[in-house]
Amino acid sequence: MPDACVFTIFGSTGHLSRTKLLPALYRLDKAGRLPEAMSILGIGRRDWDNSRWRTEVSKWLGERLGNSLEQEAFGRFSKRLHFLSADIGDAGSSAHLRQALDTGPGFPPNHVYYLSLPPSEYKVAADYLALAGLNQEIAGWRRLVVEKPFGYHLEDAQVLDHCLHRNFAEHQIFRIDHYLGKETVQNVFVFRFANLMWEPLWNRNLIDHVQITHGEIAGIEDRAAYYETAGALRDMIQSHLMQMLALVAMEPPASMDAESIRDEKVKVLKSIRPIAKGAVHAHAFRAQYARGRIKDREVPGYLDEKQVDKQSTTETYAALKLYIDNWRWRNVPFYLRTGKRLARNSSLIAIRFKHPPQQLFRETQIQAPPPNWLLMGIQPEQCIRAEVQVREPGIGMRARTTQLDASTCYQAGYQLDAYESLLLDIISGDHSQFLRSDEVEWAWRVVDPIIRAWSVDRAFIHTYPAGSWGPEEADRIFEREDQKWRHSFSVGDAPS
Structure with missing residues (x-):
């Protein structure tokens, strides 16, 4: 079983999170494949608390999975779900995120940051995390996940790569291609x-x-x-x-x-x-x-x-x-x-x-x-x-x-x-x-x-x-x- 972590989703209320990430995490949890102490933290601009977030996730999973959504299994899964209202465009809120991760209820020291965001916001999100020192592997590991497209042409891809490497080492970056x-x-x-x-x-x-x-x-x-x-x-x-x-x-x-x-x-x-x-x-x-x-x-x-x-x-x-x-x-x-x-x-x-x-x-x-x-x-x-x-x-x-x-x-x-x-x-x-x-x-x-x-x-x-x-x-x-x-x-x- 891999190390437990906090799986943080930026853009957690968006289409990718609703239709792919959260259903996949639910099925993995149902199959007993997630570390027991792993938590899932949704980041979004909406003024939600944990209760509202869990209600919305239940609705999204119901729409996506239909009869295969089991209430008992979701009850266990929902205990992993937490929500934090934050805007990556507001640099000041990065300290709030750092505090939430450091003091969260039983949060492990390892972190995955999944950027379920438009590609234009990857650089902003990487800088946002680095501003609060959330890229540093002092206690536990840090992993940054970015979806395609990785840039829109060669020069843009090179600039994006430079910006990501400014804050994260190559071994920390996971460029995901679901294919x-x-x-x-x-x-x-x-x-x-x-x-x-x-x-x-x-x-x-x-x-x-x-x-x-x-x-x-x-x-x-x-x-x-x-x-x-x-x-x-x-x-x-x-x-x-x-x-x-x-x-x-x-x-x-x-x-x-x-x-x-x-x-x-x-x-x-x-x-x-x-x-x-x-x-x-x-x-x-x-x-x-x-x-x-x-x-x-x-x-x-x-x-x-x-x-x-x-x-x-x-x-x-x-x-x-x-x-x-x-x-x-x-x-x-x-x-x-x-x-x-x-x-x-x-x-x-x-x-x-x-x-x-x-x-x-x-x-x-x-x-x-x-x-x-x-x-x-x-x-x-x-x-x-x-x-x-x-x-x-x-x-x-x-x-x-x-x-x-x-x-x-x-x-x-x-x-x-x-x-x-x-x-x-x-x-x-x-x-x-x-x-x-x-x-x-x-x-x-x-x-x-x-x-x-x-x-x-x-x-x-x-x-x-x-x-x-x-x-x-x-x-x-x-x-x-x-x-x-x-x-x-x-x-x-x-x-x-």
Whole structure:
């Protein structure tokens, strides 16, 4: 069991806290995974006391968990909950927070500070904590947790990193990417390095290309203020999908410690071929969803959403082609794609192998067999499957595609939520699933040329109807005509 701590949430009444953090902490407590003496302190501007805070948390959990919220379990959980009215914009209140943490009822000496705040307030919050000496590890440890995006472009990310390091050491900072907590994402690591049979295949000699897709049915919902400044490239590709790429492409680490794993991921990001200013058009594509139908329901286009500028060219769809210039992956294209208002929710790593280098079946009904695929589902399917060719029974030489499923294949059902896994890692002090400062910087270096090019090209953006798989024009980034997007696990979905 990890050391007990005070888990302090700044922005505790916000959307992330209500829908992700507090439900995850409740489920962990219910499962007996939290240290017995751990307390949860909510920080917010509202004039609430502990009783009001516990009532509100009960309501939020009820809305989120429904019948799975057990009153007896919540009764135990509520004893951990405390609230302090404070404003990080008021430097004077930092001493009040220090006093509350020092004199709180049975508060442990270790502290987690979770910044469930807009990214623009990270620097303010770090300074606020340091002003009262709450960053100093004199008695117990201190850990600062920040959510993505870590900056809005390379220079901004560097400034943010400098500001955080001014008050906190690197070992105290946890840059959280909830994608890394998903079961299948963690399984990619085990699948690659615990099975010797894949290593001879995992290179440029046998792999044709790699696709990493994250598609969502949902639009921007109530996040227009954020999305107008971010867009799909910053929101998904620079963070989540670049992490998927690093896990697929990395070399085996020397050991399972956090620094060894992150060293290998950084090597991948450093090896990505820079995109020249004049090559952005060939390597990247953007588009924006227009009106369409999803599940027989008319949905508005992006420009019709509330608080969206009617002249906006913010992308809701982004596709990217990258090359990793190292011995293993030289000239193997990695295609990254994300979009909102697509045909279905689908997060998928799809690896296509090359065609067999012979013409054995040229005079049979098989002729050119389809290539093999290795599919790793992130959501909603959490599964690993390989597609192979087998002979059909009967007269003649015919083949069909069949799928070999890993025993982990499942959909729905309870599993450890990504936030539950990552919150446990924070409390335990395990950095393995969190981003290091140089990892963030090198990811920004990859996409920064695209951000700069798109920022000055505001006259036109392609559109695609909601409910589709995006614009056909996005296919222009493929190297060859036989390379097509893979949308799902279905055999019939495999591009020919």
